[in-house]
Amino acid sequence: MTYQFDFSFIYEYRAMLAHGIAYTVYLTLVGGTVGTLIGTVGAICRTWDIKPFAGLYQCYVELFRNTPFLVQLFLIFFGLPSLGIRMSEGQAAILAIILNVGAYSTEIIRAGLQATPKGQIEAAQSLAFTRWQIFFYVMLRPALRKVWPALSSQIVISMLGSAVCSQISAEELTFVANFIQSRNFRAFETYFLTTAIYFAMAFLIRQSLNLIGRYAIVRRPLP
Amino acid sequence: MPLVRTNRLHKHFGKNHVLKGINLEVEEGEVVAIVGRSGSGKSTLLRALNGLETIDDGTIEVDGTALVAEQGDLRALRQKVGMVFQQFNLFPHLSAGQNVMLAPQIVKDTSKEEAEVIARSTLARVGLEHKFDAFPDQLSGGQQQRVAIARALAMSPKVLLCDEITSALDPELVNEVLMVVRQLASEGMTLIMVTHEMRFAREVGNKLVFMYEGRIHESGDPQTMFANPATPEFANFISSLD
Numbered sequence: 001m002t003y004q005f006d007f008s009f010i011y012e013y014r015a016m017l018a019h020g021i022a023y024t025v026y027l028t029l030v031g032g033t034v035g036t037l038i039g040t041v042g043a044i045c046r047t048w049d050i051k052p053f054a055g056l057y058q059c060y061v062e063l064f065r066n067t068p069f070l071v072q073l074f075l076i077f078f079g080l081p082s083l084g085i086r087m088s089e090g091q092a093a094i095l096a097i098i099l100n101v102g103a104y105s106t107e108i109i110r111a112g113l114q115a116t117p118k119g120q121i122e123a124a125q126s127l128a129f130t131r132w133q134i135f136f137y138v139m140l141r142p143a144l145r146k147v148w149p150a151l152s153s154q155i156v157i158s159m160l161g162s163a164v165c166s167q168i169s170a171e172e173l174t175f176v177a178n179f180i181q182s183r184n185f186r187a188f189e190t191y192f193l194t195t196a197i198y199f200a201m202a203f204l205i206r207q208s209l210n211l212i213g214r215y216a217i218v219r220r221p222l223p
Numbered sequence: 224m225p226l227v228r229t230n231r232l233h234k235h236f237g238k239n240h241v242l243k244g245i246n247l248e249v250e251e252g253e254v255v256a257i258v259g260r261s262g263s264g265k266s267t268l269l270r271a272l273n274g275l276e277t278i279d280d281g282t283i284e285v286d287g288t289a290l291v292a293e294q295g296d297l298r299a300l301r302q303k304v305g306m307v308f309q310q311f312n313l314f315p316h317l318s319a320g321q322n323v324m325l326a327p328q329i330v331k332d333t334s335k336e337e338a339e340v341i342a343r344s345t346l347a348r349v350g351l352e353h354k355f356d357a358f359p360d361q362l363s364g365g366q367q368q369r370v371a372i373a374r375a376l377a378m379s380p381k382v383l384l385c386d387e388i389t390s391a392l393d394p395e396l397v398n399e400v401l402m403v404v405r406q407l408a409s410e411g412m413t414l415i416m417v418t419h420e421m422r423f424a425r426e427v428g429n430k431l432v433f434m435y436e437g438r439i440h441e442s443g444d445p446q447t448m449f450a451n452p453a454t455p456e457f458a459n460f461i462s463s464l465d
Contacts, residue, residue: 123312123371126273127326127378128301137325141316 009184010193013176020176021197027097027172028159028205035101035158036151042106044135047113057106064103070164072096077168093162093170101158108150112143145217152209156202163198173197226251226413227272227382232281234267241267243437244281249382249430254414256424256445259434260460265417268434269384272415273304286381302330305375309387311367313359319346319370320355323377330378338377345373349403365396369403376407383407385416421464425449433457 010017042061045053064072077092087095116139124134144151166175177194181187227249234242241264249255257265270276272283274290274297283290285303290296313322323342327333333341346352349369359367368388375383385404389397401423408414408427418424424431424445431445433456441448441457452458 117312119308119310119312120314122275123306123308123314123374125275126301126304126306127374128298128330129326130298133329137329138314145316 003188005189006186007189007193009180009186009189013180016176016180017173017193017197019171020173021201023170023172024159024162024201027094027162027165027170028155028201030094031097031101031158031162032155034098036105036109036155038098038102039105039107039109040140042102043109043113046106046110048131060099061103061106064100065107069096069100069161070167072100073164073168089165089168089170092168093165093172096165097158097162100161101154104154105151108147108154109143111150112145112147113139115146116143141217145213148209148213148217152206152213155209156205159202159205160198225249226253226286227415228284229268229272230282230284232268232271232283233279234264234271234276235279241437242271242278245439247432247439249413249415251381251413252411253430254408254428255416255430255432256428257415257417257432257434258419258421258424258460259440263434264437265432265434266386269306269386269415269417272382272384273301273306275306298330302378303381304384305378305380305382306384306386307368307371307375307388309391311359311364311371311391313367313371313374315359318356318358319351319362319373322359322370323374326374326378341377342373345376346370348376348406349373350399363396364392365399368392368400372400372403372407382413382415385414385418387417387419389418389420421449421461433460435460 042057044050045057048054073092073096076096077087077089080087113135120138121134124138129137162172163174165172166178169175173194177190181190184190225248227247229245229247232242232245232247233240243264245264245268247268257268259265267276271278272285278290283300285300288296288300288303290300313319314325317325320339320342323345324335324338327338327341328335343352343355346355349372351366351369351373354362354366354370357366359370362370372383372388388404389400392400397420401420404414404416404423405427416424428445430442431448432442433440433448433454435441435454435456441452441454443453448457449461452461
């Protein structure tokens with residue numbers, strides 16, 4: 001084998017790589033947070049069958065869970081301008097991720113809410129709690145605790161999926177990698193590095209979410 | 224005037240007519256034990272008393288708050304009627320103290336400090352003041368049930384409903400819960416309980432209600448009823464227990 005590995009480009013493109021990483025982290029954090037909030041609202045609407053939102057949410061969830069993310073992105077970025085809604089590539093990318101996470105997390109959180117034992121809801125009713133109080137004080141925390149691993153996985157999947165946003169020139173990590181590779185023609189090194197960065201980010205995000213789950217959701221005083 | 228009064232209470236589950244016109248009157252401070260075979264409607268009656276089951280016809284009145292079939296202010300009724308369940312139903316993510324504090328805080332807008340005072344004193348009433356910070360999964364079944372009683376008491380209900388509260392407990396844990404109930408009865412708490420503990424119903428109850436096929440078949444003073452059953456169905460029921 002005569003191929004000479006050359007990773008010297010890293011230093012040259014360090015600012016760009018940092019920008020790409022930051023952009024991917026931004027898409028993941030904002031998409032994950034806002035998406036989860038949308039999902040929580042959707043889960044409430046669907047659990048309590050609040051009309052007409054339960055039906056609207058169902059259409060939304062089915063639409064986004066049964067179509068490719070790339071097509072959703074293209075529809076938002078290339079399709080919507082025909083209806084007069086124009087967005088920058090950054091706005092389209094974050095919107096697509098938020099909507100995508102929102103759809104999946106609606107179903108994940110709904111599963112958690114529905115797993116609330118009936119007896120606990122009855123106990124809360126017998127204490128004269130309102131429906132919102134039952135949701136907020138009795139159902140939400142145990143539900144999030146139950147589905148937290150699934151929700152964490154979904155957010156990591158969205159982070160990996162955000163690579164697709166390079167297709168509309170949103171300057172996230174994969175876009176930066178493509179750009180660098182088109183300049184230095186070092187395909188293996190560039191994508192090897194990109195792979196390693198994604199792997200590290202996925203690992204860190206998963207660990208952070210585990211910590212959040214352990215301390216913010218399952219927190220209890222020491223016995 | 225009775226504290227609790229139901230008038231011609233009817234309830235159907237589909238085609239199944241579960242409550243067939245229940246007229247029940249409970250005076251303040253009375254301890255009423257509802258007994259009967261499974262399927263006789265006793266749990267349904269108890270659950271209807273605080274709106275966990277809707278009623279198809281009739282009225283329920285508790286301390287002046289009326290509930291008419293398909294309408295009425297459930298939350299006002301529920302603030303006067305506490306309930307303890309067979310399966311305890313404590314909130315697993317909250318400590319014993321927080322379980323007791325939550326309802327006064329969010330339903331009655333009691334301050335956190337005041338709610339904690341209430342929680343500590345009600346937990347003391349059930350002998351668990353030292354378990355304030357324990358979580359439900361760190362407590363035995365009997366202790367969980369006593370916390371559940373404290374949680375209901377913290378709302379100062381006019382009447383406490385107990386739905387087979389010792390049925391899910393290991394035999395050696397039954398007594399600690401019954402002792403708490405006995406003490407509540409002696410303090411003048413109005414209690415309506417569905418129970419399989421006949422000896423307890425006989426010793427602590429002022430009134431025994433025997434339900435049979437959706438009706439109150441026989442009711443009265445427990446001592447008299449056990450000594451001289453008025454109906455063959457009740458005689459049958461008590462002889463089947465031995």
